[in-house]
Amino acid sequence: MRKLTVSLDHCTYPIYIGAGLLSQLPVYLDEVGIVPDRKLMVISDTQVAPLYGERILASLKQQGYQVDMAVVPAGESSKNLQQFEYLIGECLRFGLDRQSVILALGGGVVGDLAGFVAAAYMRGIPFVQIPTTLLAHDSSVGGKVGVNHALGKNVIGAFHQPAMVLYDVDTLKTLPTRELISGFAEVIKHGLIWDADFVQWLEKNSAELLALRPEKMIEAIYRGCEVKVAIVSQDERESGLRAILNYGHTIGHALEAVSGYIHYTHGEAIAIGMVGAARLSAKVLGTDESVVRKTKELLEAFQLPTQYDGERFPEDRLLLAMKRDKKVRNDEYAFVLTRKIGQVEVVRGIAEEEIRAALQELRKDC
Template identity: 65%
Template sequence: MRTLTVNTSNQCYSIHIGRGTYQMLPRLMKEVGVEKDRKLMVITDSSVAPLYGQSLQASLRAEGYQVGMTVFPAGEESKNLSVVERVIGDCLQFGLDRSSVVLALGGGVVGDLAGFVAATYMRGIPFIQLPTTLLAHDSSVGGKVGVNHALGKNYIGAFHQPLMVVFDVDVLRSLPARQVHSGLAEVAKHALIWDVSFVEWLEAHAEELLALSPERLTEAIFRGCEVKSAVVSQDEKELGIRSILNYGHTIGHALEAVSGYRVYTHGEAVAIGMAGASRLSVRLLGAPGELVDRTEQLLRRLRLPIRYAENWPLPALLEAMKKDKKARGGQYTFVLSRKLGQVEMVRGIEEAEIVQTLKEISTQ
């Protein structure tokens, strides 16, 4: 097991990564003060519950914990206030109080929703992130929790840091290949924005990661979390440098929104967005042309798309980008690269430049 620490102004917590870490959960919880007199609530979805939820609940009960579990339908469509209200009702019925702890068992949707429940239940109770997808190595760290509104993704939320994050790489073997590829998009993002040596490592070990080598996955997740930890420790509430973690997300979120979250996974959309951001970086910031080549080659090696094939109207995509949370005063705002491993926020980008980029990353 590898461990690293996230330090923020409000909380210091550990990320534990390795094989069989869920079996260590009772010991790890005791280390952070979660004794057996504190009720636990596992919040998970309909895909994860039969795989890991029931066994986790049973193993914790065998250790003497009182453990409830609430399950909601899997999928982005469940990330809304109606589901939050139902889950909070289950927490109330089980008797959770302010000393209780939520266990967020699942992928990014579960982590976001369960974290939001923890942030708002009785004005905030502790929670532990137990990610079951590779993509969630990104979303489980940093304390951003929330749900979607009909007009946009993650518009309802809070900053609520977990007590700890426990990542068991063994559970990744149950993921469909597409979800593995999707998760590697956020791993690639952390490398592309921060660390050229990490880019080189991913280039060298792409096939082993796709084959789910436990050792390589542990290293990739550890290095990705290192980047996110470094950024979050400097800027907990996304007032400055933390915005660089949105590299590829302006286009990516627009593709998700226009498609109703039905065509691309989050990682796939972000991968296409990073391909677009690299091209925009060359034109607007004078980044070296190799940025596009290295970015697109890495994403291809990780079995990720770099073009979108759907004939979505440009006005709809542009409107979605104007609603991006980074935008100010209706100006288009992107995270762009000066060079591999160095990014910055750029505001006031001309619409014509974005239209040109969208045409370049479209197969239409």
């Protein structure tokens, strides 16, 4: 088991990463002062609840906790105000008070939604993140919680830090392969933006990671979280540095939007986006072409796509989607670009022609 500590101005919390941690959940809750006189509400989804929810409920009840579970349909479409309202109702029905605690058991969707319920219920109660996807090593750390609106993703939300993150890598065994691979894109992102040694380590260990070797997975998640923690502790509310976590996301979000959030998973879209950002860096900053090549090779080693279907998703639509992205200010394109592996920066005022040229090189038929 590995432990990381997040230290912010107003709070400190642990991240535990290990194999078989779920069976010891009551012990870890006890360590952060969540003892059986506090009511608990597990929030999960229809895919994860049958796999791990009942087991957790039974072990908590056995330790004397009063605990209930509320379940939402699996998938991004549950991250909305309707489910938020349903869950607030469940918390009221079960009689949660200001001392009660929400446990978010699932991927990023459940984490963001349950975290937002915790942020709003009675003006904020504590919550614990129990991530069960690889992508959620990213989403469970840092306190960004929220839901989508029909007109935009993640536009309703709050900053609400968890009391603890408990990451049991054994849960990844039941994750569909495409979701697992998608999660590696965010792990790789953490290396590319901050930690060149980690990138090398990922290159060396790709086969064992894809085979889910527990000790390697623990190390990968630990190092990915370490990067996120380092960035979030310097800039909790994204007034500057935290924006670099969006590396690959400008093109990635545009691809997700124009493909109706169906064709590409989030990880696939940002994998393509990171190659696009590297190509754009070569044009705008004069970054060495080897960065593009290394980025592509690493993503390919993890079976991630590095090109997009330009026939289906024309450049003009992608550019329009980028303009709508909340990160575009005053009609100016801003990108996180790379100088070298492990070092990135936000660059504003990028000319549309440069982006078009980078997108053309990213096309499958190029």
